[in-house]
Amino acid sequence: MFKILLIEDEPGIQETIQITLEADGFDLSIAATGKEGLQKLDDNVSLVLLDIGLPDQSGFEVLKSIRKTASIPVIFLTARSSEIDKVLGLEIGADDYIVKPFSPRELLARIRAILRRTQNPLVLEQKSNQKLRISLDKKLVYYNGKNLNLSPYEYKTMELFFKWPGRIFTREEIMDSVWTEPEDSFDRAVDTVIKNIRARFKEMDPNFDPIETRRGQGYGLKETI
Secondary structure, three states: OOEEEEEOOOHHHHHHHHHHHHHOOOEEEEEOOHHHHHHHOOOOEEEEEEEOEOOOOEHHHHHHHHHHHOOOOEEEEEOOOOHHHHHHHHHOOOOEEEEOOOOHHHHHHHHHHHHHHHOOOOOOOOOOOOOEEEEOOOOEEEEOOEEOOOOHHHHHHHHHHHHOOOOOEOHHHHHHHHOOOOOOOHHHHHHHHHHHHHHHHHHHOOOOOOEEEEOOOEEEEOOOO
């Protein structure tokens, strides 16, 4: 689960973002001042949503403080829409800039896009039982040393799962990360890919299934295989 730190003093915006992000599976921490936000920033935070107009200091100053010790992605939230403010924010190290009022769907899209670019790199080693491994260079997945011969979408889905073993991804998250072309029904498309991946594992070992399914939530790679 990704942890997001929101540094914002307006209760209405805090509530809207909290409802939006928690409904999408994010863990949210909230701070109402720059000082409190810097105190809550730790290694578990994956991304910061930062208001420019804070009561104790500007978001620009907070970002400068963050950049002294961390390269964590930061999205500015602000009522300012002038070009100079956007340029200044990006020049001092912001990753994106979203102007209030914004739709929850737009905010989620911006967050997902940045997390896809900045999430932890894949570990190139085999899993602990040495049965399942992935080759990034060759874009292949192996089971007991044998190539599973996955399709491009099947491989990309497994690559996503390898990055975050134990994490459950919604169908929409999988679609956003894997698909290059839109689908009329992402539920059906993702379910079909998962079914095909399982079938390929079953061909090699009827008792081996590394994919976890959580009804009503989505899919992921079992943390212990």
